[in-house]
Amino acid sequence: MFNLNFISASTSEIVNDLKTKGYFVFEQALTEQYVDELLQEIDFEQILVNTNDVGVVIASDIKFLTHCLANSKKAYDVITSRKVLDICKGYFTDSYKLTNHRVYKTSKKGHMPWHTDNNLQSGKQLSAKHNMQGLLFLFYLSDVTTNAFQLVKKSQNWSRDYQHEIYLSDSFIESNYSQDVLTLPMKKGSVIVCDIHAVHRAEPFKDEDYTRYTLLFQVDQVGSEYVGHGEKNLVNTEYLDNVTSELMDYLGFGFKRNYPAFPNSSIATMKLPDVWKLQKRLLSQTFQALSKKLAINLLPGGIVVNVKRMIWNLNSNRSKKN
Numbered sequence: 001m002f003n004l005n006f007i008s009a010s011t012s013e014i015v016n017d018l019k020t021k022g023y024f025v026f027e028q029a030l031t032e033q034y035v036d037e038l039l040q041e042i043d044f045e046q047i048l049v050n051t052n053d054v055g056v057v058i059a060s061d062i063k064f065l066t067h068c069l070a071n072s073k074k075a076y077d078v079i080t081s082r083k084v085l086d087i088c089k090g091y092f093t094d095s096y097k098l099t100n101h102r103v104y105k106t107s108k109k110g111h112m113p114w115h116t117d118n119n120l121q122s123g124k125q126l127s128a129k130h131n132m133q134g135l136l137f138l139f140y141l142s143d144v145t146t147n148a149f150q151l152v153k154k155s156q157n158w159s160r161d162y163q164h165e166i167y168l169s170d171s172f173i174e175s176n177y178s179q180d181v182l183t184l185p186m187k188k189g190s191v192i193v194c195d196i197h198a199v200h201r202a203e204p205f206k207d208e209d210y211t212r213y214t215l216l217f218q219v220d221q222v223g224s225e226y227v228g229h230g231e232k233n234l235v236n237t238e239y240l241d242n243v244t245s246e247l248m249d250y251l252g253f254g255f256k257r258n259y260p261a262f263p264n265s266s267i268a269t270m271k272l273p274d275v276w277k278l279q280k281r282l283l284s285q286t287f288q289a290l291s292k293k294l295a296i297n298l299l300p301g302g303i304v305v306n307v308k309r310m311i312w313n314l315n316s317n318r319s320k321k322n
């Protein structure tokens with residue numbers, strides 16, 4: 001999964017960077033092969049519509065697999081890796097929990113506002129900023145040239161002065177902190193870990209041919225006064241090969257979760273070309289369903305049963321021969 005030089009990078013130095021600078025960056029922490037295999041586990045072309053499973057949804061120009069702990073063993077293994085847990089163990093002074101996670105595919109364009117991730121929610125709405133410690137982990141799953149993660153250095157020290165704001169304006173950062181903006185274009189597999197109180201964003205971009213894949217997750221030091229803080233973690237039990245109390249605590253077993261999965265998606269969050277694509281799929285499936293229904297209605301019931309028996313026999317003869 002991880003390149004050896006990332007595994008052997010001193011965890012206490014990483015933690016020290018996080019505590020002093022507010023961020024830590026490592027190029028190509030994940031192997032290329034691992035990233036390729038992780039992305040193969042996710043079909044970004046299959047969008048959930050009356051599908052009885054977790055899967056991909058669309059919000060504007062971004063496709064999300066929010067419940068990757070249930071759908072990608074490779075994503076699960078990164079999120080629960082020893083290295084990540086060790087960083088958290090070294091960084092936090094009290095119990096910490098995975099509060100959200102997702103893999104997403106960004107394409108064409110985006111303009112994310114400058115923000116911090118120390119959010120409290122009430123239902124779907126961000127309701128206030130909190131003071132809990134927290135870490136954001138962001139792995140690039142493709143080479144990132146534009147639309148890179150950007151953060152304002154040292155902003156974790158002053159962002160609380162703007163707790164009443166949901167976002168900070170581009171012009172405010174431009175005129176006051178442009179010399180502190182760190183932009184991080186990096187190769188596939190690179191990781192950024194940062195203090196959730198640091199002001200950050202994905203650099204705005206517009207490029208029809210550009211696609212960025214990302215694995216993001218957040219770990220907060222959730223105290224008892226914030227019961228319910230976080231999105232629910234849907235985990236595929238097949239992935240749990242080493243259940244420890246540390247892991248259970250981290251994944252929030254038995255801990256209440258009040259926030260809806262991000263993003264809050266529906267047909268309304270899809271762009272017109274994606275709605276058209278879906279309509280076409282629905283139309284062809286509607287015709288298929290109609291012709292099936294017509295055939296079943298026209299044929300006497302006995303014939304339908306006999307056709308099913310014939311198909312069954314053909315298949316079982318064929319599998320006997322093989």
Ligand SMILES: O=C(O)CCC(=O)C(=O)O
Nearest residue numbers: 117148149200201202214
């Ligand atoms: O994708 C990125 O570079 C940043 C994402 C982010 O900050 C967020 O989703 O809160």
Ligand SMILES: [Fe+2]
Nearest residue numbers: 115116117200
């Ligand atoms: Fe963020």
